[in-house]
Amino acid sequence: MPEETPLDPDRKTLFLLDGYALIYRAFFAMISRPLTTSSGENTSAPYGIARFLLRVLDDYAPDFIGVVFDAGDSFRTELLEEYKATREKMPDELEASLPRCRAIIEGFRVPVIEAVGWEADDVIGTLSTQAERAELQTIIVSGDKDFYQLIDSHTALLNPGRGGPAGVEQEWVTVDNARERLGVEPGQVTDLLALLGDSSDNVPGVRGVGRKTAPGLIERFGSVEGILGHLDEIDSTRVRRCLEEGEEAARLSKQLVTIRTDVPVELELDRLRCEPPDTQKLRSLFLELEFNNLLRELAVSEEPAAGEASFELVLGPGRVAEVTDELEGVERLAIHTLGSSPDSMRAELVGLALAGEPGHAFYFPFGHRPAQVARDEAGNPTLALEQSEVLNLPPLDAPDLAPLRRLLESDVPKVAHDSKYDLLILERAGVRLGAIRFDTSISSYCLDPSRREHTLDLLGLDRLGRQLTPADQVVGTGRSAVGFDEAPQESVFAFASERADVALQLAASLEEELREQESLDLFERIEMPLVPVLAAMERTGIAIDLVFFDRLRERLEGELTLVREEIHKLAGEEVNLRSVPQMRELLFEKLELPVVKKTKTGPSTDESVLASLAAQGHDVPRLILEYRELDKLNSTYVSKLPQLVNPETGRIHTNFNQTVTATGRLSSSDPNLQNIPIRSMLGREIRKGFVPGPGRLFVGADYSQIELRVMAHLSGDPAFVEAFRAGRDIHRETAARIFGVESERVTSGMRDQAKTINFATIYGQGPVALAAQLGISRADAREFIDQYFERFSGVGEYLETMKEQAREQGYVETLSGRRRYIPEIRSRNPGIRGFGERTATNSPIQGSAADLIKIAMIRLHGSLAALKARMVLQVHDELLFEVAEDEVDAVTSIVREKMEGAIELEVPLRVDLGLGASWYDCKPA
Numbered sequence: 001m002p003e004e005t006p007l008d009p010d011r012k013t014l015f016l017l018d019g020y021a022l023i024y025r026a027f028f029a030m031i032s033r034p035l036t037t038s039s040g041e042n043t044s045a046p047y048g049i050a051r052f053l054l055r056v057l058d059d060y061a062p063d064f065i066g067v068v069f070d071a072g073d074s075f076r077t078e079l080l081e082e083y084k085a086t087r088e089k090m091p092d093e094l095e096a097s098l099p100r101c102r103a104i105i106e107g108f109r110v111p112v113i114e115a116v117g118w119e120a121d122d123v124i125g126t127l128s129t130q131a132e133r134a135e136l137q138t139i140i141v142s143g144d145k146d147f148y149q150l151i152d153s154h155t156a157l158l159n160p161g162r163g164g165p166a167g168v169e170q171e172w173v174t175v176d177n178a179r180e181r182l183g184v185e186p187g188q189v190t191d192l193l194a195l196l197g198d199s200s201d202n203v204p205g206v207r208g209v210g211r212k213t214a215p216g217l218i219e220r221f222g223s224v225e226g227i228l229g230h231l232d233e234i235d236s237t238r239v240r241r242c243l244e245e246g247e248e249a250a251r252l253s254k255q256l257v258t259i260r261t262d263v264p265v266e267l268e269l270d271r272l273r274c275e276p277p278d279t280q281k282l283r284s285l286f287l288e289l290e291f292n293n294l295l296r297e298l299a300v301s302e303e304p305a306a307g308e309a310s311f312e313l314v315l316g317p318g319r320v321a322e323v324t325d326e327l328e329g330v331e332r333l334a335i336h337t338l339g340s341s342p343d344s345m346r347a348e349l350v351g352l353a354l355a356g357e358p359g360h361a362f363y364f365p366f367g368h369r370p371a372q373v374a375r376d377e378a379g380n381p382t383l384a385l386e387q388s389e390v391l392n393l394p395p396l397d398a399p400d401l402a403p404l405r406r407l408l409e410s411d412v413p414k415v416a417h418d419s420k421y422d423l424l425i426l427e428r429a430g431v432r433l434g435a436i437r438f439d440t441s442i443s444s445y446c447l448d449p450s451r452r453e454h455t456l457d458l459l460g461l462d463r464l465g466r467q468l469t470p471a472d473q474v475v476g477t478g479r480s481a482v483g484f485d486e487a488p489q490e491s492v493f494a495f496a497s498e499r500a501d502v503a504l505q506l507a508a509s510l511e512e513e514l515r516e517q518e519s520l521d522l523f524e525r526i527e528m529p530l531v532p533v534l535a536a537m538e539r540t541g542i543a544i545d546l547v548f549f550d551r552l553r554e555r556l557e558g559e560l561t562l563v564r565e566e567i568h569k570l571a572g573e574e575v576n577l578r579s580v581p582q583m584r585e586l587l588f589e590k591l592e593l594p595v596v597k598k599t600k601t602g603p604s605t606d607e608s609v610l611a612s613l614a615a616q617g618h619d620v621p622r623l624i625l626e627y628r629e630l631d632k633l634n635s636t637y638v639s640k641l642p643q644l645v646n647p648e649t650g651r652i653h654t655n656f657n658q659t660v661t662a663t664g665r666l667s668s669s670d671p672n673l674q675n676i677p678i679r680s681m682l683g684r685e686i687r688k689g690f691v692p693g694p695g696r697l698f699v700g701a702d703y704s705q706i707e708l709r710v711m712a713h714l715s716g717d718p719a720f721v722e723a724f725r726a727g728r729d730i731h732r733e734t735a736a737r738i739f740g741v742e743s744e745r746v747t748s749g750m751r752d753q754a755k756t757i758n759f760a761t762i763y764g765q766g767p768v769a770l771a772a773q774l775g776i777s778r779a780d781a782r783e784f785i786d787q788y789f790e791r792f793s794g795v796g797e798y799l800e801t802m803k804e805q806a807r808e809q810g811y812v813e814t815l816s817g818r819r820r821y822i823p824e825i826r827s828r829n830p831g832i833r834g835f836g837e838r839t840a841t842n843s844p845i846q847g848s849a850a851d852l853i854k855i856a857m858i859r860l861h862g863s864l865a866a867l868k869a870r871m872v873l874q875v876h877d878e879l880l881f882e883v884a885e886d887e888v889d890a891v892t893s894i895v896r897e898k899m900e901g902a903i904e905l906e907v908p909l910r911v912d913l914g915l916g917a918s919w920y921d922c923k924p925a
Contacts, residue, residue, distance in 0.1 A: 007139075012137070013136065013137045014139070014272065017067040019070075019120060020120065024045075026052070041097075042093035050104045050286070062274045063136075068113045070114075079252065103285055104282070106281070107277060108282065118263050124142075127267050130266070140158070142159070145182065145193075159172075184215055193257040194224050194250050204253055205246075205253050206246035206253075217239075279298060314364050323362050333415065334356075339425045348485070351496060353493075365391060365489065368392055370389065395430075415439075417439065419433075419442075420538070442523065444510065449820060456499055456502060469498065474487050533861040537872060540870045541653040542882075546642050564627060567627065607628070654671055655668065663850055664854075665876065668874075697883055698915070700919070702877060702879075702911065702913075704911065710852070717795045719791065721906055734788075768781075805840070806839075810822065812844050818847050822843075895911070
């Protein structure tokens, strides 16, 4: 229990929560940055309620608890028809989340109390009165000042604060400090509120009597009735006149603000007794709502009983041979490797765990080291790392460990979580992992690509009820963290073993669900075969020209200096161009430029604002935009990439991620080589620094208009299909039809507009977005869209079919059967529903294009194995190969064949090829 509370440890407590007040506060605490799921559902209120209940139950351990809600109109509406009439309508997002809030309350097993025709205030007032007679302490949980009138020696108020992720800022109000808050005693709160009124509830109060005057009147005369009975004693003529004119309003207001204590409800203590939460229900809710941090806080551990789980630390070559002999006959073998670094191209193998049957795992230690004690900034130990010795096996490539190597390289089906890491780190240890058949993270991704995380911790919680030991409990966090090689060996051994065990147990249920969802083919034909392809690309890496990057850095730094000096000259003073407050002061105070957009903290200086101001002819915003672009290119790529060169290989090794994007596309990280800008000349120039090895060239292969070709296939629109089959320029063809001219009369401007409209169609953009892109009016943009769907009716019909399909079955699919679940398409909120409709129309197109290039990568990987050529990069629809000079013709022929034949469509696939001595030079011809 927190140190400073008014609770008497010798008395039992009743916590009464004002339901709607807590929900509203939780929602509006995050109104500027709402919490949403990956599908777009607003979860601010459910999150706030869940976090608060966790805190209340943990901090105060109530004996009895209940959440009270309003239930219909109360007697106050009869007294004053306008009572609460001016309250704003509940936001759609909040209204939609109310069932979630109720479900969370139910999951915590907190009883809900409602009395038809009564407000929550009156129910709480009545129950607190009854609780006093039962000698209970009542804690009213609400931020509503009306409840101050109930505070006495038996009743306190806990104001939860604003809520939100921090979940703090709460305060206690008791008989000892209530007067400090409002200036009157609790018993006089109704009199104060009767004079002041309440605009949120439409309580009139007395016009002209305010916060400064009212407490003094109550102090002198005791109550509203006492004041009205002694008007002639009031010195101020103005105040006396206000009270005379507002006498009726004052008496009515006091009736409205007085909390009743005679509601027909009974204090049912057996029903309100605090019970342990329904952790299974909460776990499911938290997973669905993506409350991952709350999942970790929830005490949901259902570890195997003592003796049920058996984890063994394997030591000595003899025992290694016995264990591997035992595991050779298992149906599936789960593996979990630990490295000294998360970077698979720099990590050394610390150990690996193997599990062949549920509840049993074996751990093989290889790279444990005596630890140095990790300490925080104050010098205090952060982990119990003292260990006098560690026990390791010989290196994995040692002759004595041949049985283990054979098992790892054998055809025994392997199960893993993040199998690409396992494959790469074992390869560095001298073992080529064989028969990787099942990856639990990838299978989870195939089942629901919109899910925010596919970690083993969350899957274990979700499907097995197993709370795994978090990694930070083993290795620490922040600056004081150590690697697995230095962490306590016993903790590391248990950590890896339970993860191998959980991965093995997850595989069966995940495989069955893939089969039920008809996603097993996607998993087995595309996603799992892609793992060794990506591993090979990461292992190969790509070289950069360090001299080129050094010169480009010097050039950018010089240009940054010139731009900065020009800004300072125009500003008349030096300013910090990375400081938002200084930018605001310069732009909107000193230069008095118009405010385009406001944020919670003041005028916005984001890119769209600066672009708008620059378009109006203002030089400083234009120069700031230029400075930011140069600074970003320098800090993100030009200065950083040379630091990421692997000292062993002399190359950069990016990570290709399979389980990140909801569309099925791959992503790149550490560093992100897919995000190098190509629209600006400087951004494109960075590609000049990526070079092939000696005696080699780059071959670039780029699918031509792949998404439009996929759309033509899916929609079957005759005009699109015919144009692609005839090999005509699809954007020129579109322009000719929209503008009603012959193809040869289409201007470059017409073609550019048609190109924008074609891609706007794929991404479901409306007239507002299209108008902004083309720089035209919304009416003209709407006319363009109408003409487009009139000329290409098959496209319009297809898009509407996808929306209807998503509404009916809850998902859409790609050509390869990749599903995208779209719950937001059924939302009552127009904005969320619009997002769902756009997702329904573009997911099959984008996802099919992603599947297509993955299939091509798998086929190319096998076809190029006999050559010296290697695939080194994938950037959306583009592949980059490093090719020996004498194999260029053979490679380009294979690349074209495999990419153009990856999937059979109603229209031909076309690949543009380019050859060069740098990535920049390798532009398709």
